[in-house]
Amino acid sequence: MTTFVSFLSDFGNEDEFVGVVHGVIAKMSPETRVIDVNHSVHPGSVRSGALSLMRAIQYLPEGVALGVVDPGVGTDRLPIAVETDWGYFVGPDNGLLSPAVALVGGARAAHTLANPDFVIPSAGATFDGRDRFGPAAAVLASGEARIEDLGDAIDPASLKPMILPLPEVTDSTVSGHTWWIDRFGNVQTNIGPEDLAEIGIGFGDTMTIKVGLNERVVQLVDTYGRVEEGALMAVVDSQGLVALSVRQGRASDELSIGLERPVTFARP
């Protein structure tokens, strides 16, 4: 039976990091297929990686999720495997895996990756993606090892969480942050349509948005085609979050906005 490892990292596509991890998994578990979820996470940005994995997880085949965004490599952060209803998550205990684990129902068990039987010896400093996380993902996928074979059990409640800021709602405003800008210049916020409903804004209504020094009036719509070409809109995007978009254009350019910037929506 085909098994899957879904692999997310900040390794980029500039060299053979990703390919080597594919090789390690293929050697240890030839029937396992690897899905490259995203390797363009900004280097070391644990939060961006965690959000990306969270957005993807419900669309990935049950099995093993391997996440490596690990600015603490070589320090005392623990390498872990987590068991959930969806399957296994493997990576560093730095919050990267936590939002996706929570989304699939939480951790049933967690173990360190201390067993040297499942670690590839390195000629120098450990490349944990290759030497430790990749092998653990491979043996969990193949069934060669159970999670308890990988290392000591740790309390799932002790796993490092990822604190994701919630929007703040007043009588007439909802304030939040931008937290994803995609290739098309769509700017996703951490605000949901249910937050806007609290201030009486629904589909078809207009509202004021404040982004840095920009203040604009936009309509909240359910699909890109509702507005004219070139118009800025607030759309409930394919993740169910409020995003700023320009039809046939780039909202991120029009608003000169980057990641993790404050955004406020207000009744007009």
Add this chain to the structure above:
Amino acid sequence: MTTFVSFLSDFGNEDEFVGVVHGVIAKMSPETRVIDVNHSVHPGSVRSGALSLMRAIQYLPEGVALGVVDPGVGTDRLPIAVETDWGYFVGPDNGLLSPAVALVGGARAAHTLANPDFVIPSAGATFDGRDRFGPAAAVLASGEARIEDLGDAIDPASLKPMILPLPEVTDSTVSGHTWWIDRFGNVQTNIGPEDLAEIGIGFGDTMTIKVGLNERVVQLVDTYGRVEEGALMAVVDSQGLVALSVRQGRASDELSIGLERPVTFARP
């Protein structure tokens, strides 16, 4: 038996768009393998995507071609599946699929993707690659659905064509356009050697080329090794089209030329 979905898009490699579509297909059809044809199509450039898919199609395993370059997402352009001698094509009806479909012998049948049984519900605006095109490709690949199960039949003759400009030939000149610049700076035109033959130019002959304000004399050759290092040449490239190349150099830089620019070849 292994089946294949060959996947082309403008999703880029910056985030998890491509990986999520892989995940959707793996969940619905675990034995299907996905070949990433090209995800670096310029965002929204239907013509570039259509040319890329056309160049690739004869080298791809028969099965399903999934193409998503879709600036009209959320408007009334139809999502479609097309049946051909080669296999199925799935994507938006905006011309993206048309040149490749024509190259493999044309459409035998076409259906919309209206059947909600094969659409993944979205929390907000539809991400058609993930929610509609990916699932359709998966069920056609696995055999879980026939094309007529996906939605209403539409007249193949009504599919939107992609108008590709033809070169113009006079007594002594051939005029066309640049339409691909590859990573090595090779500049492919829409002109074939048979067009140059009409003005009496064959392999080994020299001719004048005009590109913007540049006017240069080049030789028409059949392989890169025919000229000195650093020399500009016109070569019949691996697609059978006339390209401008510099041996061990970059013709696009030497001629300061971009995509979709006019080019004229003339007898010297």
Add this chain to the structure above:
Amino acid sequence: MTTFVSFLSDFGNEDEFVGVVHGVIAKMSPETRVIDVNHSVHPGSVRSGALSLMRAIQYLPEGVALGVVDPGVGTDRLPIAVETDWGYFVGPDNGLLSPAVALVGGARAAHTLANPDFVIPSAGATFDGRDRFGPAAAVLASGEARIEDLGDAIDPASLKPMILPLPEVTDSTVSGHTWWIDRFGNVQTNIGPEDLAEIGIGFGDTMTIKVGLNERVVQLVDTYGRVEEGALMAVVDSQGLVALSVRQGRASDELSIGLERPVTFARP
């Protein structure tokens, strides 16, 4: 049984070059899986490609390694297949494959790829990755052909080597070169810890490094976590070579250093 082709090239991810080679292999050998080792080798840089393949080879599943960095395409450099204890290597005879071949024990046999039965006819200039190297890799992986079916035997001793400069050691200094800068700004040199041992430097010792106009004092450590955040260190990296790194930072930026630049380590 699943077989593997591990594929490295300088084709980049900007267009369908890589995808087309995947397609060719899938058509000829559907059960073979392709591992993308690295396609971001600097265009035409045979040495960079050879180093990348050498770093990866021990982690790749035995089978076929397909390497295409081929600035001499269209000249008289030979297309070859090489048999080793690890498996087969396919690519141009320009030194690209040589370090990896040497690492797995050397060539037992070598053949040209002259047999037209295993070459796809091209409409113009040959795209050897697609038309010649890809098909050879596919038939070796599937077992459809033996290496001697592909073309004439050539003397393995006649294969073009890749000359890799060795560090120079004096009484108090070790001089070498930078030869890889990864995505995280780590700067790998061609110097090993055994070279530094010759001048009396071991883990925990400090030394002076000279890089261009920069002169700095650093500690030699075995893992990134040994120094403060922001500190420059010399670390024996996951390849067993001495690299310059900044914890939570980018050594390449701090030292303003590029590839193939001289580096000298000296006793303080």
